Every structure is written in C-alpha cells, then in structure tokens.
Amino acid sequence: MSRNGSETRRILWALLITVLAALAMGQVAAAQELRGVVGKDREHVVAPGEDLYHLAVGFGLALEHLAFANGLGTSSTWVAAGTHLRVPGRRVLPGNPPAEGLVVNLPERGVFLFRQGRFKKFFPLAIGQPGGFATPQGSFTLTSRVVNPTWLPPEWAGLGEIAVPAGPGNPLGDRWMGLSLPGIGFHSTTSPMSIGQAVSHGCMRMYPASAQELFEEVRVGMPVRIEYETAKVGYDPQTGEFCLAAFPDVYGQADPRWQAAQALEEVGLAGLWSDSDLDRRSRPTGVARPILQADAQIKVAGIPLDMEFPALLLGDTLWASSELPRALGLEVSWDGRSRQVEVRRAGRVLSLRVGSQEVLPSPAPPRGEKVGEFEGSWHYQGTARMVGGRALLPVRLLLDTFAIPFRWEASERVLEIEG
Template identity: 35%
Template sequence: MKALIFIPLFLLTLFLLPPRPAQGWYPKLASESLLTDSLSVQTVGKNRSYILAPGEILPEIARRCRIGYNPLVAANPGVDPWRPGDWREVLLPYRTILPTGAGPGITINLAEYRLYLIWNEDGGKRVRIYPIGIGQKGWNSPEGRFEITVKIESPSWTPPQALRQKEQDLFTIPPGSGNPLGKYWLGLSAPGFGIHGTDKPFGVGRRVSHGCIRLYSADIEDLNRLARIGMPVSIVYQPIKLALDGDTLLAQIHPDYLGRIETPLDEALRIKNGLGWRGEIDWKALERTIREARGIPVPISKPR
C-alpha cells in the first residue's frame, strides 16, 4: 500500500518541480518577457507549485529555484522554513507587478528583493527579473537615481572604512574563492556602492549586505553581459504595488520592514487612483491582502 501511495506522489513531484535553471532570472520564455507600453501597470511571470521532498527546507528551495529567501517565506505563511513537512506543497512566487516608474535600464525595488532589467529589443521592451540581497539594518542600500560607472571582472574586495572601524582585523581579499563580491562588480555613481555576485548565496533575498546589491553568481554573470556603462539604475522602496489585469485590479503587498507606510489602505487607494481604474473594490480582499503581505499579486476587485 505504501508503494502505491509513493509512486503518485513521486510522479507529482516530478511534474510540479521546476527545472533547475542555470540562472535565477525570469521569465525564461521570450513571449512572457515582452512588455506592453503600459510599463507601470503590468504583471510579469507565473507562479509555480513545488512539492517538498523529505528533508527539504525553504532556504535550500529558495536557492535551488532561484528565488529570494524572504519572498519565498512571505508567500507561504504558516510554513516553517526549517521544518516545513514532507510532501508539502509550497508556492514559488515568480509572478510580480512592475514597480511604478520602471523603464529601460535597471530598477531595484528593495521592498521585494528584486532587480528589474528592462531593455529595448526589436521595437519592443523586454524584462528580466533577478532576486537580490540588500543592505542590512544600519547599512541600508541607497535609494535614488544612479548609473553604472564601472564594470570589473574578478574584483578584489576592500572593506569600507566604516566597517574597518568596527572590525580592525579585516583586510583586502583578492579575486577568487572567498571573495564576497563574486566574479563581477558593477559600480554605481553612489560612491562605494555597487551590484555584485556573492560567495554566500543563501543571503539572496535577505537584508545581509553593507548596502550593496547581491545576486546569485550565475545571475551577476548574465547581468554583467547585458549591462552597459552609463545605464540608469533606479533604487526604490515600494512595498505596495497595484496593476490591472484586464478589468481585474491586482494588489501586491510586501512587508514594510522600514515602517514607512502609516496607512497601507490609503496608500493602496492612492496608487489605484493613479491607474484611472473605476471599478468596485472588494474591501475584504484588499484588507486581507494588506494584512497577509504575501508579496504576490492578488485580485482585489469585484467582478464587473
């Protein structure tokens, strides 16, 4: 009887298990990466399901499926990251709403641990989305408009002066294994800050850096190939995003870890008004979405 039960579960795992990509960026399909003209009101990607094999934990799944750790945990409330349970189904939160103001170049939304790369191609626009690690408390990543000023392959790491004052035994680390910058460094016009790889992949999707933006090793290699000197980089903090999917209003709410949004409901309504949408809101759905803050697009309008 046990064998009869195991076989369907095993097959189910194979069907629901996404392939292990060489990179974490998505969407993989060219048809899904093509954007419309309404950049600020568009959703990208599709959520996936994953069945946990015995002994698997969410930090491993985040790395294997190339998702940030905190977004994966937020998307699966009630699931213990370290003891999730065997054969449990979890949601892989790939679907997302573009940040307001995202355009050609790089847009980083710190609130959702994602980097968006948008570029022009064949008369249209395409997007790639990368999971990222960001600045820890006390070392917040800078916000504002910057540009890429330098690209370095195999960089050395020199501890910032503020960090040396706290840890005097730190020294410059040459390129190679153990270098916290990984293989590539994209320096920003904000002095001392940049986008780079990491020798600690489990930090992607967390607040762990000293202000820089960390990517999985394969992702920074891909981004380095596409990025150009002078490319604009916009770093924003948008825990609340709304978009239209046809006539349906969607809300994507992330935890406001900086505590900037005093009244999330008012902020959601402000964004809604900017979309020019005139339908009827499902207030219970909106309030629940704000309360849960799962970081996935959720319908918050009533059917027309």
C-alpha cells in the same frame, strides 16, 4: 564595497539622494499609467529531502519570497514533505521603467531588468540593513563592471588598510557592478543563503549565477533606479485581471495597507473595497493577487469589440474607453486641461468630466440628465472615471444619449449593441 571617503559622508550623501528621489517620485506618481503584470504563479508539492532554500534557488527566487507567499517563517529552511507551496512567479512591473536599465524595489527584494523596451528578467537580491546601512533610494547610473574584483574594506569592517584579492575570502564574489553612488553596487556573494535578507552594508548581493547572468546584460552608463514600494497595482492583459502585490515594510517607510490605498487611488480604483477587505488584500505576502476581473464583453452587431483597454463593470456601472464611441462612429475629443471628454453626433453632445458632474455653460443638473438646448444642440452631462491613465466613459449614459439600442446579458456579462 570599495572605500571612497569617510563612512559618515557616504551615509549623509545617500540620505540626501533618498529624500530628493522620494520627493521626485511623489511628484510624478499621479501621472503614471497602469502597470503591466507578467509571469504566473505555480504550485509545487515538496518532495522528501527538499528544503526552502534550494527550492527558492531553483525557482529563481529568495527563500523569503517563498516564505512570505506561504505564511512560513524565515529562520529555517525546513519544510515538510508533501507541503503544497505557492511559487510566486507573477510580478507587477515598475512604473515608467527604462527602455534599457534596471529597477530595484527594496521591499520586494529584487531587481527588474529591461532590455529593448521590454521586461526581461527578475533577480532576487539581499539588501542593506535597516538604519545607517539601508540601501539608498534614487536614480543612479552603472559606472563599472569588474570580474574578480578586489575588495577595499571600508571603516566599518575594522580590517585596516588592506586590499582583499579575488577568492573565497572576498565578500564581493566574482562580479561587481558599481553605481554612481560611491561604494554601492550589485555583486556576487560568498554567502548565497543571505539572498532575500536585509543584511548587507548597503550593496545588493546576488546569487553567483544571477550576478554572472546580469553582468552580461548590463553596460556602463545604464540607468539604475532604486525605489521603495510596499504595494503595487497592475493589469494582466493575458487574464483580464487587475492585481495587487504587497511586501513587508523592511525599512519602516511605507505601511503596505497605506501604500495599497495610494496605488489604487493613482490608477482610479479607489473606493471599491471595504476597509476590512483592503486590509486582507494588502497583507505583505509578495503575491500579485487578482483584485478585479475585467471580464465584461462588448459586442457590436454580434461581433466582439477588440479594445486595447478592457471594459470594467464597477458596481452596477459599465465603463469603457473612448475606443467604444469611436467604434460606433461618434466623434470624440479630450481636453487634458479640464480633464473633459466630449462625444458628438448629429447635434447631440455628451460632456463627461473626470470626477465631476459639471456641465458648462449651463448649470449642473443631476447626473445624466438632459440639460437643455443651446447653440442648436442637445447637451447632456455626466462623469468620466480615470483608470490607468485613461478616461473611461459610462456606457449606459453614452448609449442612451445617442439613442443607440442595446441589450445587457447580466448572466454572461455581455453587452450587445445593435450595429
């Protein structure tokens, strides 16, 4: 890190940005859509002579990533030959990522690179120590790229007014990528075994090869978001699985169990698991584990319906997006202010309000009942469910309302709708 002003000013500035960023993130979290899940886990059988550190480097991870995923300690690199290791290559992506830029998740000990609107790569990091040297959170900009940087030791180093040139004695290594927050950035390191730990004085250390690779991908002016998520929920379109990943609360800011419940609430999947089951699923292993399989299939006239968002069987209710009624030739409208979906055809109206069974203008009867005739239409009511930023409709109520014949094959989890 370079020295700019007193260490006290740096810490106070970092704390202010952290608080403001946390407030801003809290205000927009509820608007986030369902995140993607990328990559795959794999299994590795440890060969004689292999250790956790070198295995982690080879897999593009930190030792901590392997240790947390396999319930191992982090104080030693030793692992017995023949041990079956889970290699956590599956990642829940950040919410609302930039088209071009970086997103750091501190509890995950890593940074996500996005290029041309797509996730490109995950790099492991070492982060700041808990307390006064914690890595600041917030939204920043990349302001510098330096090969073979000179290190100007800050006050905490106790080295006085000297400049440390590039070389083996320079803790910045051979690459520096500085942020708009003075003294904070990504850099290579002369202590690569520290990657994955919370040991720096605020900067984000990288393996030398990783720093060189990232250096070629970033440009001055790129946005860099540093956030703190101990639990994330996403959807893997390749497998049809909703996944939950939880990470150790390194700074004591957000209990993984609490943040898992919040993440499930935000995407509309709260209340599907018991407290004890959620406790088990939110253990901070860093593994993106499946929590729900979207494996129900809908066929219309014998042809599988290809929907962008999957049908979900939650309990005994099958839910589907507005893609289904549109495929059946029904008229669909959405009122974002009232959070209400209306489906219409031939004088029948089905009103579905997110989180409510209320129907206007008539009094609200029990869920799913016909509420009477008005303005020449039969009006039915029900509730919709918001999942991943999309309103899902109860399929059985939808089909019954419009008298559409269907057959449910429970063993195959297939809904056959007549064309």
